[in-house]
Amino acid sequence: MSEARSDEVLGLRNISSGYGAVSVVKSVTLSVGPGEIVAMLGKNGMGKSTLLKTILRLIPLRSGVIQIRGIDQPDLTPAQMIAWGLSYVPQEQALFQDLSIRDNLRLAVRNDGELGAALDHAFDYFPFLRERLRQKAGTLSGGEQKMLILARALMLRPRLLLIDEISEGLQPSVVDRVVGVLRDERSRDGTAMLVVEQNLDFALRVADRWAVLKMGEIDDEGPCGLEAHARVLEHLSL
Helix, strand or coil: CCCCCCCEEEEEEEEEECCCCEEEEEEEEEEEECCCCCEEEEECCCCCHHHHHHHHHCCEEEEEEEEEECCCCCCCCCCCCCHHHHECCCCCCCCCCCCEHHHHHHHCCCHHHHHHHHHHHHHHCCCHHCCCCCCEEEHHHHHHHHHHHHHHHHHHCCCCEEEECCCCCHHHHHHHHHHHHHHHHHHHCCEEEEECCHHHHHHHHHHHHHEEEEEEEEEEECEEEEHHHHHHHHHCCC
16 A cells, blocks of 8 residues: 655545445555656456546545645645646546537636647647647547547646546557657656556556556555566456
C-alpha cells in the first residue's frame, strides 16, 4: 500500500465509495507525485472507473480523505476541481456529436480570450484538428474521437490528468500516438496523471508506477520495470 508523500499532487487515504448499498471502492490508498504517471490496472468491474469518479466528486466519498497538494479537500465540487487544474478523459462517450470540432473544444475554456492559446496547444499534438474545425464531431472515426477528447482535456494545461480506458478499441498506431502525446505533455508541463487501463502493454509503456485494483482494493503495486509485465499479468489472469 502506498505511503503518504509530502510532495504528492494527489493523495488518496483509505477512500471508499459506491452506489446505494453496494461498496465498490474499498479503503484505497494511493499517491501521484508531480510529473508522475501512475497506471491503475484491473479487469472490468473491479472499481477503476468508480475510483476516478470518486476523485472527481461525481460519486460521494463514503470514508477516507482525498488530498490535493497535501491538503484535505472534502468539499470541492467537480467544477472547483477543474478550476484548480484537473482534467478528465472519460471512458464513455463525451462529445457532442452534432457540434463541430471547434465547438467541442471551446467547451474546455472559460472564455474566448483563452481559446486561441488553448487550441494551439491541442494542435501541437493533433494537427489534423486544425484543418477540420468545422467538421461535426460525430463524423470522426472512433480513434479520431478519442484524440479529440484527449485534446480537449489537454487544452487547459492540467496539473493532474485522469484518464479512463483511452486505448480501448484503438488501432496500434493510434495507441503509439497517444503514448507519445502523454509522455510529451508530462515532459512539457510536468503534468501528473492517473491512467486507468486494461491494456497492459500501453499502461506499462506510459507509466512510472502501476497498481492492480481487484474487487475495489489495491491488490499489488510496483514500478514499471523489466519484471512488471509478468507480475501484473499474473494478477490479471487470476
